[in-house]
Amino acid sequence: MPNDFLTVKQILDGYESASFNSKEVFEFFYNRIKGIDADIKSFITVVPEDKVCVAGKSIPVAYKDIFTTKNIQTTAGSHILRGYIPPYNATVVDKLSDSKFVCAGKLNCDAFAHGATGENSDFFVTKNPYFLKKTAGGSSSGSAAAVAAGLVPVATATDTGGSIRLPASFTNTVGIKPTYGRVSRYGIIAMTSSTDSIGHITKTVWDNAFVLNITAGFDPKDATSSHAKVPDYLSDIDKGISGLKIGIPKEYLQGLDDVVEKQFDKSVKIVKSLGAEIVEVSLPHTEYAINVYYILTPSEISSNLARFDGIRFGKQRDQFGDEAKRRIMLGTYSLSAGYYDDYYLKAQKVRTLVIEDFRKAFDKVDALMAPVFPSTVPALGEAIVDPIKMYMMDVLTVPVNLAGLPALSVPSGFIDALPVGIQFIGKHFDEKLLYRIGYSFESETKYYEKIPNFLEK
Amino acid sequence: MKYTPVIGLEIHIQLNTKSKMFCSCSNDIWKKDPNSVTCPTCLGLPGALPVPNEEAIRKTQLLGLSLECELNENSSFARKNYFYPDLPKGYQITQFSDPLCVNGHLNTSLGKIAIRRVHLEEDTGKSIHIKEGTLLDFNKSGVPLAELVTEPDIKNSEQAVEFCKKIRELVRFLDISNGDMEKGNMRLELNISLREDNDKSLPNYRVEIKNINSFKFLKTAIEYEIERQEKILSLGEKVEQETRGWNENTKKTVSQRKKEMENDYRYFPEPDIPPMDFSKEYFDILKNELSAKELANKDNSAEASKTSKKAKGKIEYALNKKEELSKIVKSVIKDNPIPVKDYKAGKEGALQFLIGLVMRKTAGKADPKISSGLLRSFLK
Numbered sequence: 001m002p003n004d005f006l007t008v009k010q011i012l013d014g015y016e017s018a019s020f021n022s023k024e025v026f027e028f029f030y031n032r033i034k035g036i037d038a039d040i041k042s043f044i045t046v047v048p049e050d051k052v053c054v055a056g057k058s059i060p061v062a063y064k065d066i067f068t069t070k071n072i073q074t075t076a077g078s079h080i081l082r083g084y085i086p087p088y089n090a091t092v093v094d095k096l097s098d099s100k101f102v103c104a105g106k107l108n109c110d111a112f113a114h115g116a117t118g119e120n121s122d123f124f125v126t127k128n129p130y131f132l133k134k135t136a137g138g139s140s141s142g143s144a145a146a147v148a149a150g151l152v153p154v155a156t157a158t159d160t161g162g163s164i165r166l167p168a169s170f171t172n173t174v175g176i177k178p179t180y181g182r183v184s185r186y187g188i189i190a191m192t193s194s195t196d197s198i199g200h201i202t203k204t205v206w207d208n209a210f211v212l213n214i215t216a217g218f219d220p221k222d223a224t225s226s227h228a229k230v231p232d233y234l235s236d237i238d239k240g241i242s243g244l245k246i247g248i249p250k251e252y253l254q255g256l257d258d259v260v261e262k263q264f265d266k267s268v269k270i271v272k273s274l275g276a277e278i279v280e281v282s283l284p285h286t287e288y289a290i291n292v293y294y295i296l297t298p299s300e301i302s303s304n305l306a307r308f309d310g311i312r313f314g315k316q317r318d319q320f321g322d323e324a325k326r327r328i329m330l331g332t333y334s335l336s337a338g339y340y341d342d343y344y345l346k347a348q349k350v351r352t353l354v355i356e357d358f359r360k361a362f363d364k365v366d367a368l369m370a371p372v373f374p375s376t377v378p379a380l381g382e383a384i385v386d387p388i389k390m391y392m393m394d395v396l397t398v399p400v401n402l403a404g405l406p407a408l409s410v411p412s413g414f415i416d417a418l419p420v421g422i423q424f425i426g427k428h429f430d431e432k433l434l435y436r437i438g439y440s441f442e443s444e445t446k447y448y449e450k451i452p453n454f455l456e457k
Numbered sequence: 458m459k460y461t462p463v464i465g466l467e468i469h470i471q472l473n474t475k476s477k478m479f480c481s482c483s484n485d486i487w488k489k490d491p492n493s494v495t496c497p498t499c500l501g502l503p504g505a506l507p508v509p510n511e512e513a514i515r516k517t518q519l520l521g522l523s524l525e526c527e528l529n530e531n532s533s534f535a536r537k538n539y540f541y542p543d544l545p546k547g548y549q550i551t552q553f554s555d556p557l558c559v560n561g562h563l564n565t566s567l568g569k570i571a572i573r574r575v576h577l578e579e580d581t582g583k584s585i586h587i588k589e590g591t592l593l594d595f596n597k598s599g600v601p602l603a604e605l606v607t608e609p610d611i612k613n614s615e616q617a618v619e620f621c622k623k624i625r626e627l628v629r630f631l632d633i634s635n636g637d638m639e640k641g642n643m644r645l646e647l648n649i650s651l652r653e654d655n656d657k658s659l660p661n662y663r664v665e666i667k668n669i670n671s672f673k674f675l676k677t678a679i680e681y682e683i684e685r686q687e688k689i690l691s692l693g694e695k696v697e698q699e700t701r702g703w704n705e706n707t708k709k710t711v712s713q714r715k716k717e718m719e720n721d722y723r724y725f726p727e728p729d730i731p732p733m734d735f736s737k738e739y740f741d742i743l744k745n746e747l748s749a750k751e752l753a754n755k756d757n758s759a760e761a762s763k764t765s766k767k768a769k770g771k772i773e774y775a776l777n778k779k780e781e782l783s784k785i786v787k788s789v790i791k792d793n794p795i796p797v798k799d800y801k802a803g804k805e806g807a808l809q810f811l812i813g814l815v816m817r818k819t820a821g822k823a824d825p826k827i828s829s830g831l832l833r834s835f836l837k
Contacts, residue, residue, distance in 0.1 A: 068504040088497050187504040193728035223508045223730045306547020307501045335723035
């Protein structure tokens with residue numbers, strides 16, 4: 001048994017060779033949770049070790065606290081849902097349980113997933129295991145931090161505007177934002193129903209593909225889930241990327257910090273050296289994406305949060321945090337009679353232009369490659385003071401959500417010992433290709449092997 | 458001064474589907490224990506999602522067809538946002554800009570009444586007010602409701618009652634609802650205003666009246682309201698635009714909500730349900746289903762009136778024999794070159810027109826499915 005982290009692959013291999021059993025694996029992770037989580041604060045709820053059923057060859061998983069778990073408190077990171085015990089499981093939770101994943105606990109996040117740094121959690125702030133004074137990214141802050149610190153091999157997460165890719169890139173982990181409709185949204189507390197994508201964060205690309213093999217697929221309980229066939233994401237993952245055309249959207253390189261740009265150039269060179277052809281492409285409506293997103297998102301939020309009225313479950317509405325209140329007000333305004341056409345309807349039209357941009361780009365290339373975040377990992381307290389600054393953190397991730405495309409965030413190195421990531425963006429339902437590219441890049445770089453500084457102490 | 462009433466109706470019809478509108482809960486909720494027929498979706502629990510009930514969609518479209526509505530090929534659901542304790546999501550899933558059915562009509566003995574739309578939505582839960590507070594029962598939450606909206610074509614209480622009775626007869630005949638007023642299967646709302654006899658334009662106000670749960674109340678409520686408004690207008694005053702409720706005990710309508718208190722429902726497309734596209738072929742099947750029902754009904758009433766069963770049987774037999782029907786179909790094709798050309802150019806609607814002609818020529822006795830098959834094969 002190693003003493004820093006265990007990947008899903010290592011666990012499966014260990015079971016296969018009988019070098020350890022399920023009980024030992026759970027002991028390993030529970031000991032880490034007990035020893036480390038007090039410092040990074042990634043869990044809202046830990047399922048007591050004696051309550052966890054570890055029969056057979058089980059693998060621990062922790063869920064972002066926005067995934068509904070039967071008989072386990074589900075808060076969405078909000079005070080208003082503190083104490084809410086759902087009577088049912090999200091489809092993804094059922095699917096993973098059926099595949100021997102056992103829930104070790106629920107992970108912190110920005111309340112109702114509103115945020116890019118995890119600081120909007122109504123509970124506490126999750127810290128970056130690579131530097132405790134920095135944010136772990138958000139909204140899936142707990143998911144990224146828990147995997148980075150090796151507290152669980154897999155954490156589920158959601159990406160509505162960047163909430164998986166951002167924290168994954170800040171914590172040297174791998175995050176998949178699947179195609180909209182690829183993974184069921186049933187049982188995931190809704191933020192923006194039209195862009196919520198259900199994914200997960202792992203240490204390695206292989207682990208990530210392994211989990212998507214389980215979670216992807218049509219769900220009769222989600223009318224927006226797709227009937228498209230689910231391929232085996234692991235087959236051909238090691239086929240390499242020689243001959244692939246990978247586009248770099250030039251608009252995504254404007255306004256990058258110098259260090260980030262330099263790091264990105266390095267990654268481009270690596271991709272080139274692996275045999276891919278790099279092509280410059282243009283996504284001309286990129287600059288409008290954030291504006292569109294921050295009209296559509298609050299509009300849907302204002303409606304989705306209406307059920308939290310304190311009548312049947314949860315606390316009174318005055319328990320909503322500032323960001324939830326801000327979005328309820330913005331959304332109520334943009335849906336109101338007299339403003340609807342100028343805001344909501346206009347935003348939907350511009351959204352179509354953003355989608356069209358991607359469609360044209362994919363006529364020329366197989367996949368796109370871009371930075372995830374234009375700067376280095378922000379310090380705690382840096383972005384939270386200014387809501388607009390917080391919204392702008394999503395500038396490189398949001399267009400993908402508007403277009404419903406899949407994107408994979410993989411580690412691309414370190415700037416001053418702080419992790420930095422890149423994202424590969426694919427055509428609809430082309431996650432398989434993204435895994436192939438990610439796997440190839442990871443095999444060359446192996447950044448995942450570098451454990452957080454904090455743990456070296 | 459003489460006044461003419463201007464009356465429009467909104468009728469909510471609970472559909473008798475197997476399951477509820479957006480979940481797999483049973484739709485049989487009559488006299489069930491409170492909150493025993495519920496699930497995460499109809500309770501509006503966090504994370505639960507709606508999946509539309511195809512049977513409810515089809516039944517609403519059948520109602521629309523039988524009212525000679527146009528069926529929209531593209532239709533979608535929308536959210537109507539408002540707060541009420543028995544509305545668990547804080548919004549109702551309904552239809553807004555593109556309802557399933559539009560522009561129909563129904564004849565009454567006092568003339569034709571135009572139907573603006575028939576759309577589909579979900580029912581709310583039930584609030585039960587007791588001394589200590591309010592109890593909520595969500596069994597009714599998510600029951601499919603077809604909402605029928607007329608144009609303000611109704612002239613008096615008799616016509617309103619006749620219209621509603623005909624609708625009840627229709628939903629029972631189509632077997633899409635039990636149509637029991639006392640069980641809340643059919644619920645009525647009306648809007649009523651008066652215009653001066655010599656004025657052709659619509660009045661500049663509208664009074665809505667809710668809580669009408671019998672045809673008798675509908676009649677008395679209309680008559681009460683006409684009298685009330687007449688009194689106000691003849692004094693030269695203005696009738697206030699408002700929502701009033703019918704109180705059966707006092708036999709009066711009572712003000713419930715003034716215009717300035719009206720909600721802004723902030724409608725927007727329901728993001729949890731993709732827009733629906735219906736094919737012409739699907740509409741053809743529905744039309745055939747309706748013709749078959751009407752035909753069967755005709756036969757039944759013919760039987761009831763004791764016309765010669767034998768003779769009728771013979772005619773039917775003959776018409777459904779393909780040779781006989783083929784001759785008629787061929788003659789329809791020969792006599793109608795324009796729709797034939799349209800059909801060959803890809804206009805499916807033209808086929809419907811030709812089927813109609815065959816039906817007319819056979820006095821409704823031909824099987825529309827067989828006729829459609831014959832037409833298609835001759836027009837290949």
